[in-house]
Amino acid sequence: MNLAPASTKAWHRKHLLGIEELTREECAAILDTADSFSEISSRSRKKVPALQGRVVFNLFFENSTRTRTSFSLAAKRLSADTQDFSAATSSLSKGESFIDTAKNIEAMGADVLVVRHSTPGAPHLLAQHVKASIINAGDGAHEHPTQALLDLLTIRRAKGKIEGLTVGLVGDIAHSRVARSNIHALNKFGAHVIVCGPPTLVPRSMERLGCEVAHHLDDVLPRLDVVNALRIQFERIHKGFIPFPSVSEYLHFYGMTIERMRVAKPDLLILAPGPINRGVELTPEVADGPNSAILDQVTNGLAVRMAVLYLLSGRTHPHPHEHEAHAAGIKPGRTAEHHAE
Numbered sequence: 029m030n031l032a033p034a035s036t037k038a039w040h041r042k043h044l045l046g047i048e049e050l051t052r053e054e055c056a057a058i059l060d061t062a063d064s065f066s067e068i069s070s071r072s073r074k075k076v077p078a079l080q081g082r083v084v085f086n087l088f089f090e091n092s093t094r095t096r097t098s099f100s101l102a103a104k105r106l107s108a109d110t111q112d113f114s115a116a117t118s119s120l121s122k123g124e125s126f127i128d129t130a131k132n133i134e135a136m137g138a139d140v141l142v143v144r145h146s147t148p149g150a151p152h153l154l155a156q157h158v159k160a161s162i163i164n165a166g167d168g169a170h171e172h173p174t175q176a177l178l179d180l181l182t183i184r185r186a187k188g189k190i191e192g193l194t195v196g197l198v199g200d201i202a203h204s205r206v207a208r209s210n211i212h213a214l215n216k217f218g219a220h221v222i223v224c225g226p227p228t229l230v231p232r233s234m235e236r237l238g239c240e241v242a243h244h245l246d247d248v249l250p251r252l253d254v255v256n257a258l259r260i261q262f263e264r265i266h267k268g269f270i271p272f273p274s275v276s277e278y279l280h281f282y283g284m285t286i287e288r289m290r291v292a293k294p295d296l297l298i299l300a301p302g303p304i305n306r307g308v309e310l311t312p313e314v315a316d317g318p319n320s321a322i323l324d325q326v327t328n329g330l331a332v333r334m335a336v337l338y339l340l341s342g343r344t345h346p347h348p349h350e351h352e353a354h355a356a357g358i359k360p361g362r363t364a365e366h367h368a369e
């Protein structure tokens with residue numbers, strides 16, 4: 029089985045900081061590699077030695093369930109050593125800076141730092157100060173590149189294509205890094221993007237990113253092939269700013285309900301990045317219903333993160349201790365197929 033698609037030749041980057049700067053070919057290289065790696069997760073022995081000897085550190089300064097655990101598991105499936113860093117119990121509380129923290133982690137031999145931070149641009153800052161590869165796992169309301177890539181992969185698998193589809197990003201666009209990364213990704217692949225939500229949460233400036241802006245979901249719903257129901261980011265909404273009168277009104281105007289599913293295309297694909305607020309962005313009947321691919325997104329996220337780790341650290345950038353890989357029976361420059369057991 030070919031685990032290294034030809035499109036990986038498009039990948040030459042050391043870091044994954046955002047979707048905006050990637051080409052369509054680079055995004056496709058990640059998706060194609062993820063397709064190849066999905067097969068590993070269906071094996072009884074879910075492990076290949078591709079990143080043996082590499083060290084992947086998760087530096088999460090914000091909470092996470094899906095992203096952190098799937099990066100950890102992805103690294104383990106590729107035989108890398110992984111370590112989680114807990115900001116809450118770290119020496120940040122004693123005044124150590126963000127950059128010093130990362131440099132100290134790197135001094136332990138980290139090859140890849142997976143970084144989530146509430147400040148937009150924090151991973152970009154680290155990329156200028158450390159030698160390790162940096163993966164942006166979400167920086168404030170700026171970008172969440174692996175989320176957009178797993179969303180693309182889920183759409184491509186469900187619909188067989190991305191080009192020509194109309195995708196609705198519904199909800200809190202203003203505070204959403206998922207929205208920004210999705211807009212960049214979907215534009216590159218030729219989808220039409222409609223951002224829809226209350227005017228308080230959908231800035232008109234989104235039109236400059238090449239999207240259609242709508243405030244009435246019922247008007248645009250029949251045109252949509254995919255709805256990505258974005259979470260209301262209550263934690264990013266400033267105290268005193270009330271974006272809608274009540275949760276029940278939000279559900280009434282923007283929530284994906286069984287009633288709305290009846291006027292949507294029968295094969296409408298329902299996505300949500302998670303965590304979901306049941307009864308706010310979508311009802312349980314829709315979240316758990318036949319059109320929902322929400323858990324497929326999580327499964328695909330593991331394959332995407334394996335692909336990103338592999339492309340960043342396993343193939344295109346020879347490791348300084350490559351002789352160790354030789355000792356482990358892995359030849360540098362060989363493909364994932366050769367690394368697969």
Ligand code: CP
Pocket residue numbers: 091092093094095096166175301302303
């Ligand atoms: N979608 C997402 O990023 O989820 P987590 O915050 O749980 O990682």
